[in-house]
Structures are given as C-alpha cells and as structure tokens.
Amino acid sequence: MTVPQTVVIRGARAGDAEPLGLLDRAAWSPLHAVLPPPSEPYEPFFDERHRPAEYLVAERAGLLLGYVRVARPTPLDSNGHVRQIQGLAVAGEARGQGVGRALLRAALAKARADGATRITLRVLGHNVPARALYEAEGFVVEGVLPGEFVLAGAPVDDVLMGRSLS
Numbered sequence: 001m002t003v004p005q006t007v008v009i010r011g012a013r014a015g016d017a018e019p020l021g022l023l024d025r026a027a028w029s030p031l032h033a034v035l036p037p038p039s040e041p042y043e044p045f046f047d048e049r050h051r052p053a054e055y056l057v058a059e060r061a062g063l064l065l066g067y068v069r070v071a072r073p074t075p076l077d078s079n080g081h082v083r084q085i086q087g088l089a090v091a092g093e094a095r096g097q098g099v100g101r102a103l104l105r106a107a108l109a110k111a112r113a114d115g116a117t118r119i120t121l122r123v124l125g126h127n128v129p130a131r132a133l134y135e136a137e138g139f140v141v142e143g144v145l146p147g148e149f150v151l152a153g154a155p156v157d158d159v160l161m162g163r164s165l166s
Contacts, residue, residue: 005061007099009106012055012067014046019064020057021045027089031127034149056106058090058099066090068103070110073120083111085121088130104137112165119165124149125157138163 012020024045025038046052050069058066066089073084085107090100111119121139123130139161147155 007058007060007065007097007102009056009058009102012046012052012057014052016052016055016057016064017045020055020067023064023067023091024089027091030151032124032130034124034151054086056103056110058094058103060094064091065094066099066103068107070107070114070119081116082118082120083107083114083116085119100133101137104133108137108165117165118162120160120162123159123161124151125159131159131161134161 021042021044025042028037054069054071056068056070057064067087068085069087070083071086073079073082085104088100088103088107090103108119120142121134123134125131125144140163141159142162143160145158145160148158149156
C-alpha cells in the first residue's frame with residue numbers, strides 16, 4: 001500500500017519565486033483572472049510590493065502545489081486589524097485534494113497570529129468553486145460591485161467577502 005505524502009504549509013522563501021511564477025502562469029484562468037494571460041517576458045513573482053513574507057505555500061515532497069497571499073489591504077493604521085487574501089492558486093494536478101482549503105485555513109491562522117481580527121477578499125462572481133470554498137470556511141458576501149469587470153465581452157461582478165477572526 002502506498003501512503004500519500006503529506007502536504008506541508010510553510011512561509012514562502014525568496015528561492016520559491018521561480019516555481020511560484022511558473023505555478024501562477026499555469027494556474028491562470030478566466031474564472032479568476034481580471035488581467036489577460038501572462039506573456040513573455042515574465043514579471044518577477046516577488047517584488048517590493050509582493051514580498052515573500054506575505055505568502056504561504058503548500059508543498060509535497062519538495063514540489064510547490066499552491067500559494068496564498070495574506071497582506072494588509074492598506075497601509076492605514078485605522079484598518080491595521082484587517083488582513084486581506086490577495087491571491088490563492090493551486091496547481092491543476094493538486095486540485096480537489098484539499099490544498100486550497102489547507103492554504104485558506106493557514107491564511108486565517110497567519111492573520112490571527114499577525115494580530116488581525118478580520119479578514120476580507122474579493123472574488124469574481126462567476127467563480128463558483130472559490131465562492132463555495134470561502135463560504136464553507138465562514139466567509140460571507142459583504143458587497144457586490146455589479147459588472148465591475150468586462151471579461152471576454154461579458155460583465156462580471158466583483159464580490160466582496162469577509163469574516164471575523166475572533
């Protein structure tokens with residue numbers, strides 16, 4: 001009997017930039033992306049606005065399977081108690097294995113550890129799988145920007161979701 005290897009969630013490291021960039025490009029989908037598909041030359045995955053300390057990664061046997069970015073929504077002190085999920089991606093071969101849920105739960109724990117009492121995110125209205133995951137983990141719809149984006153010629157809602165961390 002073969003025992004499946006455990007998925008480990010850990011903080012991202014600078015050396016993860018290339019595999020995360022490849023994973024991010026491979027995971028691109030009109031289901032969640034408001035930007036066109038990535039093209040050459042590729043932008044670096046990490047930069048001064050997207051630091052490794054804001055990311056958690058999922059790996060199994062040294063292979064990166066996904067990531068989540070948890071950051072402050074603004075630099076303002078008045079909302080320093082809030083963290084925002086600003087990206088979550090899972091490699092195609094790892095979907096349906098609980099990797100996204102594990103990353104989301106780790107993001108909640110990271111936000112709590114950072115002292116946050118609330119967490120928010122934005123998701124496209126037509127991204128039914130992601131919305132179902134977020135709702136299953138306690139997020140509720142707090143607002144909708146109808147037709148905020150036009151993707152492939154069709155209007156798509158921007159759905160704002162959030163939850164308490166207490």
